[in-house]
Amino acid sequence: MTMTDDAPDAAIERVLDEAYAAFDAERYDRAGELLAGVAAGVAPGLAKALWFDAALCALRMRDWPSARDRGLQAVRFVERGANEPAYWNLGTAATALRDWDLARDCWAGFGMEPLPGTGPIDIDGGPTCVRLGIGEVVWARRIDPVRARVLNVPFDPSRRYGEIVLHSGAPSGERVSGGVTYPVFDEIELFEASPLATLAVRVTARDADDIEDLSARFARDGYGMEVLNSRVDRCSCCSEGTHRSERGRFDGEQPLFIAAPEDTAHAVLDTWTRDRPDARSWTDLHPA
Incomplete structure (x- = not known):
């Protein structure tokens, strides 16, 4: 919360x-209504803080x-151009409302380079991590300052590979992969669902390279695969720290999650098996 000397x-x-008091009690509807009412009739020195806080209340309520x-x-x-959080919060609201012209103006107003084009923003903002509302942290690729496309197959089948998530602007943890540290952002809401339901399958392979090869085959076609024994459960407090990404162990037989149409998954698994029939097999492909 912010205050003023006025x-x-x-x-x-x-x-x-x-x-x-309502804000502190997380009664954001009442707090926002009162703050906006006062802000509309006071001098600019006080109105600046009150409008910001009133908008923040609405943001908290979605x-x-x-x-x-x-906002x-x-x-x-x-x-403008001074990294003012009022522009960031307004950009988040504009994005949630699919008001792309306003969102672009907000990111420029915040101080970013203007984003080209019209309509939905879809840039390559690089890899990041998102903590989904279910508590699971997944890898994703940012497509604008507050949205990211999920690149993992979530371990919870209620969430999906390829979905787009609206996320917070302040990191709440870090993940380290390949010596590079990436921020973890909290999900605000699911922005766009994915059509790819999660499939489960059990595969047998001679070594870890076979599993890597299968993952690469799905990735080449724009689909996803996850080794279930790579899952690491952490409490909410520990999840917000800094953690290194590690490969799952290999034990010859692997339960996998796959994000692909079932006929495509069947075809990829068959081709993968035929290439090394003495070392690879699969069974029990079904919806997770």
């Missing part, structure tokens, strides 16, 4: 006390139209 009169001060409307008021009081 001194409101006693009546306004009582309303603000109630508003911030009330995207109110977050946009209050538009909040950015009136801040400098």
Whole structure:
């Protein structure tokens, strides 16, 4: 929460006390309503903080139209190109509402290079990690400042490879892979579902290279594969620390999750097996 040095009169001060008490109690609907009501009638020095906090309340509730409307008021009081969080919050709301022109303007207003084009933003923002609402951390590729496409097959089949997630702007942990550290962002909401349901299968292979080869075959076709024994469970506190990514152990027989149409998965598994029939086999392909 933010405050200001401007001194409101006693009546306004009582309303603000109630508003911030509601905020602390996570009653964001009441807090936002009170803050916006006061912000509309006070001097700019006080209005700047109140509009920001009112928009933040709407953001916490996922009330995207109110977050946009209050955010538009909040950015009136801040400098463009100065990394002001009011622009970031408004950009998040605009993205959730699929208002791509406003989102582009917000990222430029925040201080980023202008994003080219019109319509949905889809840039290659590089790899990152996202903590899904179910608590699982997955690898993803950022397609704009607050969205990422999931690149793992989640261990929970209720979530899917290829879905697009709206995520927070502040990291809550790190993952290290190949000597590079990547931030972990918390999911705000599922932005776009994936059509690829998760399949389960059990494969037998002679060595770890066989499993890597199978994964590469699915990846070449734009699909995903996950070795179930690579799963590492952590409590919520530990999950927010820094962790190194490790390969799952190999024991000759592997349960896998696959994200691909069933007929495609069947064909890839058959081809993979035929290439080394003495070392590879699979069985029991079914929806997870």
